[in-house]
Amino acid sequence: MSDVIAATGATPAERPRLRSSAGRRIVAATVLGSAVVSFDATVVNIAAPHIGSGLGADVVDLQWVVSGYTLALASLILVGGALGDRFGRRAVFICGSVGFALASAWCGAASDVGMLVAARVVQGVAGALITPGSLALISASIDPRDQGAAIGMWSGLGGVAGAIGPIAGGWLVELAGWRSVFLINVPLAVAVAVISVRCVPESRDPHAPPRLDALGTAAIVTGLGMLTYGLIAARVWMELVGVALLAVFVLVQIRSRHPLVPPALFSSRVFTTVNLVTFPVYAALGCVLFLLLLQLQIVAGYSPLAAGTATMPITAIMLVSSTWVGQWAQRHGARVPMTIGLLLAAAGSVLLAQIDTHASYSTAVLPGVVLFGAGMAVFVAPLTESVFAAVPTEEAGIASGVNNAIARIAQLLAIAAIPSLVGISRAPLTDAIAFGAGYRAAMWICIGLFGTGAVLAAALMPQPRHIGGKASWPRSRGASAFRLSQ
Template sequence: MSEVAGCAQVRLGSPVGRAVITAAVLGSGMTLLDGTVVNVALRTIGRDLDASLAQLQWITNGYLLSLASLILLGGSLGDRFGRRRVFVIGTVWFAVASLACGLAPTPVVLIVARVLQGVGAALLTPGSLAMIQGTFHRDDRAQAIGSWSGLGSIAAALGPFVGGGLVQYASWRWIFLINLPVAVVAVVVAQRRVPDTRDPEAPDEFDVTGALLATLALGGTTYALIEWGGPVAPWAAVLAALAGLGFWWVERTSRHPMLELGIFADRNFSAANAMTLLVYAALGAVLFFLVLQLQTVGGYGPLRAGIATLPITLCMLFLAARGGALAARIGPRLPMTVGPLVMAGGTLLLLRAGPGVNYWTDVLPGLTVFGLGLALMVAPLTATVLASAPDEHAGIASGVNNAVARSGSLLAVAALPVAVGLSGAEYADPVAFDAAYRSAAMVCAALLAFGGALSWVTIRNPSGRG
């Protein structure tokens, strides 16, 4: 397909429109799948590779760290060189790193491979959404984003299900190797059917210093949280603080910043990203703790623990696009308020999951309520973020929101185990883990409730809606 600058006029029901959605969902779906699929396999990986709790956290957080740190740079590269082109490069990179993950012989090698996997995700993730924003007709974007978020979130929700089956009946290594054929299909569809879009005013220079400082800030914070109490943790916290200040200064003074701070002047953009941080912190922590709770305390096997999360998948499959359509009619404020509050209620219901857990009464109701809230919130949140930024900054806007979401999950998974008193090999101790799970669930419910309240106070509907 040829390259176009700015916004094309592709319609949702056209063959090209379907191809754009397909490629975007396949690519971003891989990254979302790998963000959740590993949780089901953590106990098996820990046993197979003799990994500690800190190493298991890094297997999860190493991926999130590089993804969150570099996703803004990935958005900038897409705006400059073509969103489809960078998307394809990131997809290939992700597939090669997935192969390295699948062949890793030690925890350290797996952690390094996961970091590299996150680099590929940082290239393809903003490109997947920016392709939609840059190619679809304005009248079709909200529905296209709803379809993308719904189908992509299904991949995230399918992670525990697919991962459980692979871990139980094959090997945990296949949760990474399965990405290879998916990547091939995504690249073929993108190369043959998707037009390339870019920002004609994007600068030739790139903010490598900003990317490095962002990585140091997030990496130092993550290390300090995971290794809290160790001799190096205070120094890591100091490094993170200095790097964070340096990042702000560089972005403020650079001629070509990785993050254009001016986009935060829009109230909806800033509010939506603040809510994203809270909600995705809770989302990442709930998935991390629940799957381990069902295995460690409830006695579930990997497959059964994965199947347990199926209600979230079904809610996203049938209702996410409807959530986007509803927000298009009444405005995003109400869905972005009610969605997190419903998710908080579902999280509290999941407190029933404990020793002797009964799936139908202790797990299914909570996950169903949680999934309903998620389906109501996801598409309006994404559409609000993109609608608050100019079309030429679609890549940066998408990158900011993705970075915030991944940072929320990263920090929650790093901080909550320490905050609730879980350390060492206690992730395999049913009594210790059960107590930690209950404390973590309460924290997550509070974060979700606060996110809903924040949306009600700060989000403004477009004129004439709501």
């Protein structure tokens, strides 16, 4: 069946249902691909203290180990979506999977921090080819009646992969050392490529532009690089240059005939609101996950495995609830679950901020982790469903790329800025007192960011109309309409 779809392009009525074997294989490949990228983003957090001791790194070096990956992923994810729309989402998805396997092997062989950061940048480039394609392939290949459930599975299982990263990472670090957290990606990424070749139908945007936006790509890559370096190194002039280049990127997108981010996408109030909410929420999420695992090991004295296992409730909650939350949001709208989810995440973060020396898991860690996991489970699937509800199906790759890019940029800037802002970037990893004080200050910043996201969702997310028993919003004019208007 996949050969027919790839060759001719399936109409919505010809696409497989989620419960069919073809539908399950498509979702399995896309979820596993996204999961590998999410897994690698979180597993490094649990291994960070051991990377630091093994390579003689401080907190700044660890910021670069995390941020080098996120920088490449965030700045190129739009290019990855555009390449998939033009040359075929499956083809680009497979190339990214192979590249990710090779880069992971390089990470595992790194002999110093500089080599590890370089390998992480290459990993991020490969991840930028995987991430937008994973959601776009679901949107283009699965029967529309099942897309809410499929997206819920993608967000839930992908979230599980991200959450299970610390657990698996802790076990791997204790069993085989920090290098193993990178080497484990190699067989997983190869499996994604093999399944995709055999089971995933090809799809592309018939209205994709004939060439890529090279000037826009250069502006966003250079701008984010300068801004990130400036935030980590506390170089104000670099921060200003980075902001100026990002402003240039926006101007290029407005004036370009073939923009990476078509301005017409933001003619949808839903799409605009979803991305406004995404920025503060994912900034907070990235910083919480980065610092929590360090706090548990450096201050609370947990082993890597114990610290990773401490986050297990997030995994369980997202696994159980994300699919039905996605279905509920498809029928009733996303404003209520997005708002409630972010308030729960903020409440969980308040509890997590109290973790201190020799913190008891049952009283100091578990309640916060449960609330935080419940909040993210309620929030993520409705957010993702809203992205696709707001744009035409053929613009799925662009929409997915924009939202993912904003999420990754938010995490990149938060991890670069917040540790420096609270004074822990230059603290040695052995100074539990200094790190603990900075951690608490950072968590309260994150609580404010979650609250900001909740206010934006409640105030700006429109109530949908209902057609055929499910929520529906007016869609944007889309990229193809924008191009025709030029």
